Amino acid sequence: xxxxxxxxxxxxxxxxxxxxxxxxxxxxxxxxxxxxxxxxxxxxxxxxxxxxxxxxxxxxxxxxxxxxxxxxxxxxxxxxxxxxxxxxxxxxxxxxxxxxxxxxxxxxxxxxxxxxxxxxxxxxxxxxxxxxxxxxxxxxxxxxxxxxxxxxxxxxxxxxxxxxxxxxxxxxxxxxxxxxxxxxxxxxxxxxxxxxxxxxxxxxxxxxxxxxxxxxxxxxxxxxxxxxxxxxxxxxxxxxxxxxxxxxxxxxxxxxxxxxxxxxxxxxxxxxxxxxxxxxxxxxxxxxxxxxxxxxxxxxxxxxxxxxxxxxxxxxxxxxxxxxxxxxxxxxxxxxxxxxxxxxxxxxxxxxxxxxxxxxxxxxxxxxxxxxxxxxxxxxxxxxxxxxxxxxxxxxxxxxxxxxxxxxxxxxxxxxxxxxxxxxxxxxxxxxxxxxxxxxxxxxxxxxxxxxxxxxxxxxxxxxxxxxxxxxxxxxxxxxxxxxxxxxxxx
Numbered sequence: 001x002x003x004x005x006x007x008x009x010x011x012x013x014x015x016x017x018x019x020x021x022x023x024x025x026x027x028x029x030x031x032x033x034x035x036x037x038x039x040x041x042x043x044x045x046x047x048x049x050x051x052x053x054x055x056x057x058x059x060x061x062x063x064x065x066x067x068x069x070x071x072x073x074x075x076x077x078x079x080x081x082x083x084x085x086x087x088x089x090x091x092x093x094x095x096x097x098x099x100x101x102x103x104x105x106x107x108x109x110x111x112x113x114x115x116x117x118x119x120x121x122x123x124x125x126x127x128x129x130x131x132x133x134x135x136x137x138x139x140x141x142x143x144x145x146x147x148x149x150x151x152x153x154x155x156x157x158x159x160x161x162x163x164x165x166x167x168x169x170x171x172x173x174x175x176x177x178x179x180x181x182x183x184x185x186x187x188x189x190x191x192x193x194x195x196x197x198x199x200x201x202x203x204x205x206x207x208x209x210x211x212x213x214x215x216x217x218x219x220x221x222x223x224x225x226x227x228x229x230x231x232x233x234x235x236x237x238x239x240x241x242x243x244x245x246x247x248x249x250x251x252x253x254x255x256x257x258x259x260x261x262x263x264x265x266x267x268x269x270x271x272x273x274x275x276x277x278x279x280x281x282x283x284x285x286x287x288x289x290x291x292x293x294x295x296x297x298x299x300x301x302x303x304x305x306x307x308x309x310x311x312x313x314x315x316x317x318x319x320x321x322x323x324x325x326x327x328x329x330x331x332x333x334x335x336x337x338x339x340x341x342x343x344x345x346x347x348x349x350x351x352x353x354x355x356x357x358x359x360x361x362x363x364x365x366x367x368x369x370x371x372x373x374x375x376x377x378x379x380x381x382x383x384x385x386x387x388x389x390x391x392x393x394x395x396x397x398x399x400x401x402x403x404x405x406x407x408x409x410x411x412x413x414x415x416x417x418x419x420x421x422x423x424x425x426x427x428x429x430x431x432x433x434x435x436x437x438x439x440x441x442x443x444x445x446x447x448x449x450x451x452x453x454x455x456x457x458x459x460x461x462x463x464x465x466x467x468x469x470x471x472x473x474x475x476x477x478x479x480x481x482x483x484x485x486x487x488x489x490x491x
Contacts, residue, residue, distance in 0.1 A: 005191065006125040006135070008184055010142045012078065013118070015177035017146025017311070019081065019170035020107065022154035023088065024049060025307055027104075028284055029155075030163055035097055040430035043281040044226045044423050048233075049104050050280045051419020052219055054412030055233055056112025058240050059215050061409035064117040065402075067204040067211075069196030070124075071181075071188045073117040078178035080110030085171035092163040098224075103167075105219035109212070115412040119392055124191045133393045134326065141318030141385075144311035151308035152301070230420045237417040240410065241266065247403065257478035258398040261471045262407060265391060268341050268467055270414040271460050272387050275348045275380065275453065277415075277422030279307050282429055283355075286446055287373060289437045290362070295370040306373045313381030321385050337394040338468035342461045344383030349457035351379035352450050360447040364439050398475070 027046050031037040037045065064073040084106030091100030122139065126132040150170075157166045181188070189196045200208075222229030244263050248256045287306035295301050301308075328335065335343075358372045392411050399407035429449050431437070 002135075003125065005184065005187055006122060006139075008180055009118070009122050009125065009188075010139055012177040012180055013139060013143045014146035015173045015180075016078070016081070016114070017143045017148075018150040019085065019146075019173040020111070020150070021147040021307075021311070022150030022157075022173075023085065023104075023107070023167065023170050024280065025151040025304055026154050026158050026163065026166055028288070028304055029158070030092070030100075034092065034095060034163060035100065038430070038433055039285060040427045041226070043285060043426050043430060044230075045223065046284070047277060047281045047419050047423025047426065048223060048226065048229065049108060050277060051416040051423070052222060052229075052233065053108040053111030053416075054115055054414075054419070055236055055416030056109055056215055056219070057115035057409035057412035057416075058112075058236065058406070059211060060113040061116040061406040063113065063208055063211065064120070065406060066195075067208045068200060069189075069192055070117040070121040071185075071192040071196045072200070073113050074121060075178065075181040075185075077110040077113035077117070078174055078181060080106050080113065081174035082171050082178055084108075084110060085167050085174060088167040089164050089171065092167055101223045102216075102220055105216055105223060108219050109216050112215070112412070116406070116408040119396070119408050121188065121192055123396065124193075125188075129397070133397075134322065136389055136393055138318055138322065141315045144314035144318070146311075148308050148311035148315060151311060152305050155302035155305045156300075230424060233416060233420045237413050240413050244410065251400070252481075254478045254481040255400050257474045257481065259400070261398055261474050261478075262395055262410065264467050264471055265338065265341075265394060266410045266414050268338060268460075268464050269387060269391050269411060270418045272341060272344060272348070272383070273415045273418035274422045274425070275352070275457065276384055277419040278426065278453070279310055279377075279380070280419075281423050281426035282449065283307070283373075283376075285426070285429070285431075286355075286359070286368075289431070290359075290366055290368045290442060291370055291373060292367045293369055295374065299370075301370055306370065306377070309374050309377035310381045310384070313378045314385050317382045317385040318389070321382070321389065325390075336468045336472060337390045338464055338471050340386050340390050342464035342468065344386045345457050345461035345464055347379045347383035347386075349454050349461065351376050351383075352454040352457060354379070356447060356450040356454055359450060360443050362439055362442045366437050366439050366442050 024046070027049060028042055031042045031045055032039070060073060060077070064070045068076070084103045087099055087103030087106065090096065091098075091103055119136075122136075123129075123132045126135065154166050157169065161169075218232070222232055241263065244259060244266070248259045248263070250256075251259060284304060284307060288303045291303045291306055325335065325340075354372065355376045358368050358376075362368060392408060395407050395411060429445050431441075435441075
């Protein structure tokens with residue numbers, strides 16, 4: 001089951017988590033304090049940074065499927081991370097906004113390249129699909145080890161080595177992963193798709209360079225003009241989903257039904273990640289404004305590092321979720337992926353219910369203890385592990401091989417759409433610069449917002465259960481159509 005290749009890829013994934021989320025967690029203070037952005041502008045930038053990368057997974061999927069292959073795409077993505085973080089160092093040194101935006105644009109594009117190529121290549125390092133499906137949640141936990149260390153430690157690093165040193169550290173970590181992939185060139189290329197085993201044609205190379213330049217330029221433009229940028233996200237996301245609908249009618253009936261289940265799952269995932277995106281926007285701003293004190297009285301934690309509780313719970317949750325569902329399956333209890341998503345929405349409702357109670361019952365000092373955020377992140381993170389682990393595995397199990405990487409990219413497109421939508425929602429609780437946070441503001445502004453999210457999460461749980469029933473019927477019909485097609489005598 002485990003071998004040198006998948007272990008090495010998991011190491012690279014941990015380096016990604018450590019460097020990327022380390023940068024993400026300090027971006028809020030960087031834009032607020034160093035570049036002097038407002039709360040609303042900062043939430044849109046950070047929300048976009050967390051989501052625009054996954055949006056360009058659609059370009060990454062095309063590049064991996066048609067131009068370079070999964071291995072080459074993955075390797076180039078880590079190179080883009082390294083260069084992007086170096087530009088952030090230069091931008092922080094000179095307080096240069098355009099250079100800083102180019103840096104996060106490169107990192108975002110690198111994430112889009114990595115998103116579809118990593119799962120498909122990682123899957124090929126296992127002997128069976130079952131081994132991959134059982135191990136993918138553990139890979140998710142390894143990624144979150146890096147994310148936890150990055151989100152917890154980088155706010156502390158900023159105090160000692162500043163933004164320059166912190167961004168430089170991220171560049172070094174991404175470079176280590178880049179070098180690791182270069183060293184494993186031959187064995188990873190051998191297990192990858194056929195396109196990775198062949199030389200890149202001049203035509204494919206030129207097309208890749210043109211697409212990359214266009215995408216990086218587009219990302220830079222979006223970060224520089226967020227009002228227009230969010231509309232671009234909507235257009236690209238809707239176009240990708242429209243293409244999926246086109247494939248439904250273009251394919252034979254069996255494949256069309258299976259692609260239809262992917263469409264339903266993508267929509268459910270999009271709504272789930274509206275909640276997940278709150279961690280980078282509204283929840284970070286709330287923790288900055290209200291969270292004070294050490295966790296359990298002795299664990300120091302910076303307010304912006306509250307987000308580190310998410311990967312901490314994911315590290316714990318990955319093995320637990322794997323054990324629970326594996327045990328149920330051994331006992332003959334099979335829970336569909338959409339039903340698992342419904343469970344995730346229930347967990348999210350509990351999470352935001354706790355936060356609603358906390359903000360509406362806050363004292364005159366407008367302070368919320370870190371332990372409250374630990375509970376809030378706990379329920380949300382377990383839900384994230386379920387969605388992040390099983391939805392990708394579901395997509396890979398039903399998608400036709402010729403759109404494998406594109407299909408995986410849909411998961412990340414869902415993140416992109418939801419990240420921007422969530423960021424737009426979050427700006428409704430943004431405060432003006434210099435505004436004093438009072439008990440009344442926390443209770444009314446924050447309280448009403450999180451109460452609404454709690455109610456909507458319960459509604460989505462019901463919708464996901466209905467979706468589970470529809471998907472099961474569609475897959476049964478797809479299998480029946482496939483059997484008829486195979487039984488039909490050749491002419």
